[in-house]
Amino acid sequence: MEEGSVVANVAADLGLEVKTLSERKMRLDFSGNKKYLDVNIKTGDLYVVERLDREYLCLARSSCFLKIDVVVDKPLRIFNIELGITDINDNAPHFRRDRIELDISETALVGERFTLSNAVDPDVGSNSIKTYHLSESEHFNTEIVTGSDGHMYVDLVLKKALDREEEAVHNLILTAVDGGVPARSGTASIIVHVLDVNDNAPRFEQEIYSVNLTENSPIGSLVIQVNATDLDQGPNADLLYSFTLYTSERTQELFALDSVTGQIRIKGAIDFEEVKSYEMHVQATDKGLNSLTGQCKIVISLLDINDNYPEITIKSFSSAVKENVTVGTVIAVITTDDRDSGANGEVDIHLPETLPFTLKKSSENYYELVISQPLDREKVAQYDITITVRDKGFPPLSENETITLELLDVNDNAPQFPQSFYTIPVLENNAPGSLLSSLSAFDPDLHENQYLVYFIIEKEIVNTSMSMLFSINPENGDLYALKTFDYEREKEFLFHIEARDSGVPPLSSNVTVHIIIMDQNDNTPVIVSPWRSHGSVVEEVIPRSIDKGHLVAKVIAIDG
Structure with missing residues (x-):
């Protein structure tokens, strides 16, 4: 209440x-x-x-x-x-442990019972616990037993045989429900761990393993690692590997088997000319109480060794060519040789695909190194050409030879100015010989092909040539004023400057220069109206009686 x-x-x-x-x-x-x-x-x-x-x-x-x-x-x-005091259903059933863990062997018999901890409900009478429910399960159900004290107890009953290899853990929910209206309930998780028994034999990944092994492989080399698995758990799944009686003593002298890892390694000299193949039988045994075994067969085929490297010889080579050499020009003659026979003696020759060269077969084992693309010294000045020969043995052996080709410069680049048009402001009344700007160009060629000379392209202005107004340093492009400029007489100049290299024939380019003369306040204003002689006074006569605002005189002045 x-x-x-x-x-x-x-x-x-x-x-x-x-x-x-x-x-x-x-x-x-x-x-x-x-x-x-x-x-x-x-x-x-x-x-x-x-x-x-x-x-x-x-x-x-x-x-x-x-x-x-x-x-x-x-x-x-x-x-x-x-x-x-009359009871009401104000308490839900609850389990003393909300997580119940059970270990049940996978050999447990159908019908076997496992006691679970019961739930408690402090309410009494019809409000106390009335029944239990188990979540849906293929392998388990519950049975409720009423004790002599009137309390209800619940057992977990196995209704279908367990298999740990199919399902190792079963997760169930047990629900206790009271008789109140409305009914209340409480739940507990039941976790059933299925205990393993040794009911599965080890199995190899393959029944027969085929391995190719090169003769003269180093002692200790790994030949193969066999692997077996056991669906059981714990010691029932721990495996030991061993040779069976079907494996010859000679084979066991040449090969070692690791009992834990299943690795087979070489422990003696393997000679293709003596024996071309070996056969061995390996078994895996588990550590269960009643141990079980599985077997496999391993066939090892020996391969003849490819023990001679191919050879490459440069018969002739032009170590330096002009960058404008024509496509198709032969720059080297190469021969190849391999003392092995069969596939081990067949040789392939190749160059890196990124190089502008190709190899052309001229006769048996003779090749020409040919230019396949136009060359440009300004992009790549020198090529390190690595020629590789590889035989067709197993594993293949290869050799390479590197030759260095130097490209000689030709005058194929005109000088370049950073800008195509220069605007240069110059303050009037400048001193003669003052530096106005530096107009340097760049030529990516080499030596005399990149040595530049600067010129002012002649242009007359009012019977005066540009070379009388400006001069340029022919070596570095520094531009100078040769006279003092007066804004009131000359406001701008427009002319061209040429940069020419020293190649044969020479190449050149020019740039437009716009000189803007900047004004200074260097002239005194002059009164032009009313006119007066030097030092005289201007007099104006006005009527004696005039109105306010009457125009007496108008003064006009100019500034050059």
Whole structure:
């Protein structure tokens, strides 16, 4: 009941007059420390002052009473009251452990039972636990047993045989449901670990392994690693490898088998000319109580060794050519040779694909190194050409020879200015010989092909040539003014400068130069109206009576 709810009218039940309750000091006395109820002395009602919890007051007892003494004075009387507390379904079932783990052997028989911890519900009567449910399972169900004390116990029952190799862990949910309305429930996880038994023999990945092995392989070299697996667990899946009696003593002298890893390594000299193949039988045995084995066969075929490297010889070579050499020019003659026979003696020759060269076969084992693309020294000045020969043996052997080709420069690049048009501001009244700007060009060629000379292209302005106004340093392109410029007379100049290299024939380029003369305040203003002679005073005659705003005179001045 909620706090403030009226339980009964004790005045009426005890035959006391309500109007005397205050005078007689009616009060309640409890056996415990908590005061769950109180009495209204104005009405005689017994009401709730603190929530009543039947499970706290009476634990698991089916009947629950709260004892109260009602005391009044004048005369003193004590009335004994027992208040019955009725259970409601306010507690859900719960398990003491919400995770139950079971270890069950995969050889457990169908029908075998496994006791589970039961759930508890502090409610009583119909509100207590009524049944258990198990989540859907192919292998398990539950059976409920009622003990002599009336409590319900639940067993997990195996209904289908287990196989750890198919499913090693089963995850189930057990639900306890009480009989309240509405019903409450609680759950626990059941984790069944299936214990392994040695019921699977080891199996190799292949029944027959075929291996090709080169003769004279170093002692200790790995030939093959066989691998078997066992579906069991623990010691039942731990394997040891060994040769069977079907493996000859000679084979066991030449090959070693690691009992743990299954690696087979060479431990003696392997000679193709002595024996061309070996056959061995290997077994894997588990460490189970009743051990089981699996077997495989290994066939090793020896391969003849390719022990001679191919050779390459440069018969003739032009180590330096001009960069404008024509495509198709032969720059070297090469021969190849390999002392092996069969595929081991057949030779392929090739160049890196990124190079502008190709190889052309001229006759048996003779090749010409030919230019296949136009060359440009300014992009690549020197080529390190690596010629590789490789035979067709197994594994193939190869040799290479590197030759260096130098490209000689030709005058195929004109000088280049950073800009095609230069605008140069020059302040008037400049000093003659002052530096105006540096107009240097660049030529990517070499030596005399990159040595530049600078010229001013002649152009006359009012019978005056540009070379009388400006000069340029022929070596570095520094541009100078040869005279003092006056903005009031000359405001700009437009001409061309040429840069020419020293190649044969020479190449050149030019650039446009725009000189802008900047004004300075170097002229005094002059009054031109009204006119007056030097030092004279200008007089104006005006009428004696004139109106305000009358024009007396207009002064005009100019500044050059």
